Amino acid sequence: MTTVQNNQQLLPASGVAKIEAHQKGESLWQSAWKRLARNKMAMLGLVIILANILIAIFAPVLAPRHYTDATFSAKNAAPEWVTRVFPSMIPQGQEGGYIQVDNSYALGADGLGRDLLSRILYGSRVSLLVAFIGPIVAIGVGLFIGLAAGYFGGWIDTLLMRIVDIMYAFPTLLFIILLMTFFRFSTAEPDPGSLTYTLGQLDKATGGMALIFVGIGLTSWMQMARLVRGQVLSAREKEYVEAARSMGNRTPGIMFRHILPNILGPLIVAETLTIPTYISYEAFLSFIGLGVQAPLPSWGSMISEGANTIVSYPNQVIFPALALFLIMFAFNFLGDGLRDALDPRMRGVD
């Protein structure tokens, strides 16, 4: 109450101008960004992600060695600080010591004498690509199916939603293993000219990434399709769609120019919150050897390699695990912040 009075007392003359300035106003996205910027944890997440993007781009500059450089004499070496952090890693020279101390490896070297830090830096490329391409694939498939089901309704809706129901009955992890095995071995046969051959070549060129995107896309579009359908169903009855139709707009125009921008907020939030799932799928696939193909490093495959020697060389599994945790943590906080910022019910509350 007092503040209102204060404002009135302070701004008797400029009151009109102030209202105008306010009316000029903010778009939904501007106010969402302001709210997001106030959320400290979401900003921390954003900073971690941006840092990761820079690391992924400049990995060749930042990494002290190439990720394939193997020095046999340095295998399983660890710097001094690592042996202090992990008390079970006793350096050579002490009683029962077996760790070869080599400070030129910042985080240590793996069983083939490759620099862990360099491999983690390069590995961020895989996780980040999955984080950005995973949602694109899921949105690409889910959006079309959801739009079609929600807008046309009737038997198209029933058919598409039944397909979604059936896809949901597949145990996701088992299905993705099956799909990846299918793709990996079908595209391995040399048969130039065919589609599978092209896909196989593309996959080889990307170190096994292309097939991961296909596999993730085929198993994760359903949630998006359901969400889009629900949003379209409610948007379809709104006045602005009726207005657009009465002005003679055709169906595709209405769907993409009018409905899509209006349902974009919830879609972005849902996909941001799903990104950690995509990252963990990739890590899981690389963990069981169906993901990224050696020698390209991925945090999942590094964890898998390190897991065998966790008792003797815990640094080889803990460091990539921490990297994986950090990026998933960042995307989770950003997604949470985005949800709070974009939720229309939150608009105007503060």
Next chain:
Amino acid sequence: MAKFIVRRLLWMAVVLLVVSAITFLLLRAVPGGPFNTERGVPAPVQRALEEKFNLNAPLHIQYFSYLGDILVPRITGPEYRRTLTTDYLINIDLPILGEDAAFRWMNFGPSLRVRSRTVNMIFTENLPVSIQLGVAALTVAIIIGVPLGIVAALRRNTWVDYSAMGVAIIGVSVSTIVMAPVLQYVFGVLLKVLPVSGWGRIENVILPAFTLGIVQSALLARLTRASLLQVLNEDYIRTARAKGLSERVVVTLHALKNSLIPVVTVIGPLFAALVTGTFVVETFFAVPGMGRYFVTSVNNRDFTVVMGTILLYAAFLVLANLIVDILYAWLDPRIRY
């Protein structure tokens, strides 16, 4: 309600049929068969083996004979001998029809790669391990997650709430692939209080159960908090407070019961996810469950084992969802099917 259940059961049958067909086609489209081993078998032997397991027949005949073995029940007499091709999952003695008569159902066939083992033997030996682990993990998830969510909701917007939800979001970000090595190192290697890996003793269960359970407990905590906050805004809570009931009675008798309905309903799918999602944990902790079997059998093109596992888990998922729907209608009288 009965009509709803019947309709859902019929739909379930359709789903499982489609799942089995897709899996079958995908498996057969992968190059390589179960007998193309690295050392290789002589061509005549391979032909004989394929003949024996009916792998040379047209695909649709193979598919329908496979389905027939599972779906068609048999009443067997004294002549029945349990062999690799006649091993049934469900065996019920029928003393009324004679001394050795029995009702037998669901023959998932022999494993093509593991000699002298049937898919049913693999189920009965390895599935209980996965289920034990799943139950233990679910217990961990509920014991940690639900109280955390309740406390966070009751102390809303205080440091208790913020720290509980902060912990929860960290928990959500830790995938099992990260949690497993960290717990293994801290408790197995560093503190040496729990075994690093293995199975069979009670202390072997603790680390894998926590690895799986902590992630899910974070999800449960967030769900419980959101649900309780929503219920606390309902009119009947205001009425209860207006009557002059103490806050403790309002929360425990009026709010908590209703707020736990959504929580109870996610436990079904959660359990299914825990049991099917144990592969990473089984690998890290050397647990002899179904997850490991699945991956090795895909790599070995052990068609029958892969089909059996996928069907089993799919049935598991669909049943869990059905139970949740029924439970929901029972817990919340406003819902009618």
